[in-house]
Amino acid sequence: MTIWTTRPETTNDITAIRDINLAAFPTSGEADLVDALRADPEAWIDGLSMVTEGSDGTLVGHALLTRCLVDGAPALALAPCAVRPSAQRTGAGSAAIRAALDTARSMGENLVLVLGHSDYYPRFGFTPASGFGIRAPFEVPDEAMMAMALDDTRPVPTGTIQYPAAFGV
DSSP states (O other): OOOOEEEEOOGGGHHHHHHHHHHHSSSSHHHHHHHHHHTOTTTOOTTOEEEEEOTTSOEEEEEEEEEEEETTEEEEEEEEEEEOGGGTTTTHHHHHHHHHHHHHHHTTOOEEEEESOTTTGGGGTOEEGGGGTEEOSSOOOGGGEEEEESOTTSOOOOEEEEOOGGGOO
């Protein structure tokens, strides 16, 4: 397994992050989402857009945490996560996600939400959000809407997720 280097994005990384998302997904939707979230001062949190670098310094992965709310209480949304096809299934995405979660924890954040594959995200500690009393603002399979508390000693809000406008929901 490759050992990946992770770090927060810099302004010099913006084009490469867009390219990663364009390469990883069939449409520009996720790349456009990242750009829209970056432009939203209520959603964007400096330091929570994490990149994965190859040994030559080339960016191959990206994971983004932005501000969302659960019935008005602060939380984070993990989306999107992307890896260049040539680096998929090598741990590059997992490295970016772990680094983003660790940074969020060190910043005092507590609740992270993700809508994704129920066979992938539990490896990071995510469980169905319904177990926390949290639901999406749209219909989604219970196992796909997941949540994780970064600090088990702190309370977690319950209710409906309110995503930033860029998500379009």
